[in-house]
């Protein structure tokens with residue numbers, strides 16, 4: 001039996017962003033003084049096109065190098081918190097630390113079958129030289145059943161074939177993320193272009209993951225998804241988080257309405 005009184009309190013992983021600036025061609029697109037993600041299980045990140053949402057996620061993954069500033073992952077039980085400076089590490093180390101991001105622009109899955117692309121992404125997360133996977137069948141065997149379950153859950157017709165539609169590619173990217181067993185998951189428009197029933201399934205998978213202790217940050221323009229799934233929402237505009245709060249508060253906020261929602265969307 002679990003000794004509840006003496007069980008270590010496992011805190012949800014958090015990501016702290018401090019003094020983080022990113023510019024492209026001399027133009028500052030993200031400039032965040034201080035931001036903590038992961039206080040709540042599922043946090044929405046919304047804002048107009050070009051606000052810097054994708055760039056912020058890429059800065060966390062260190063696939064966009066910071067001009068200055070620091071991104072830190074805090075994880076572990078309260079009495080023994082471990083801090084890792086993500087902005088000192090290369091992108092390929094992130095998955096090993098449990099930090100995983102889905103892609104807004106879907107990857108080119110056209111040259112690999114559904115199975116092979118999942119196999120390759122598992123290997124890429126594990127090895128610095130992912131081509132080694134072709135002699136590492138046991139790695140995939142260890143994940144095959146789970147992969148099959150996810151593909152079934154998202155109603156993939158034939159995993160030995162190629163992802164066909166934009167929707168299938170999007171879902172395949174989400175399955176890839178789920179198989180990596182993220183502790184901190186960043187989702188960039190995961191339901192864009194999906195039919196309603198698949199959007200529901202993606203939301204179900206996200207909720208389940210969060211209930212098991214994963215911190216989730218989700219960017220979405222479909223605000224029905226944001227309002228219904230988020231415990232807290234961050235509003236980003238012009239490279240900065242200008243508001244955070246419960247969905248209902250953000251939804252009714254005058255600045256959010258003016259800068260993003262437009263009258264009549266509330």
Ligand SMILES: Nc1ncnc2c1ncn2[C@@H]1O[C@H](COP(=O)(O)OP(=O)(O)OP(=O)(O)O)[C@@H](O)[C@H]1O
Pocket residue numbers: 024025029047048049050051052053054055056104
């Ligand atoms: N690799 C890049 N090179 C040059 N400019 C870039 C690059 N990536 C992003 N930008 C610019 O940075 C700004 C922020 O872009 P970003 O993609 O982060 O916005 P976003 O909030 O994700 O927008 P959307 O909701 O349209 O996805 C935009 O003006 C964009 O054109």
Ligand SMILES: [Mg+2]
Pocket residue numbers: 053054055104188
């Ligand atoms: Mg974006």
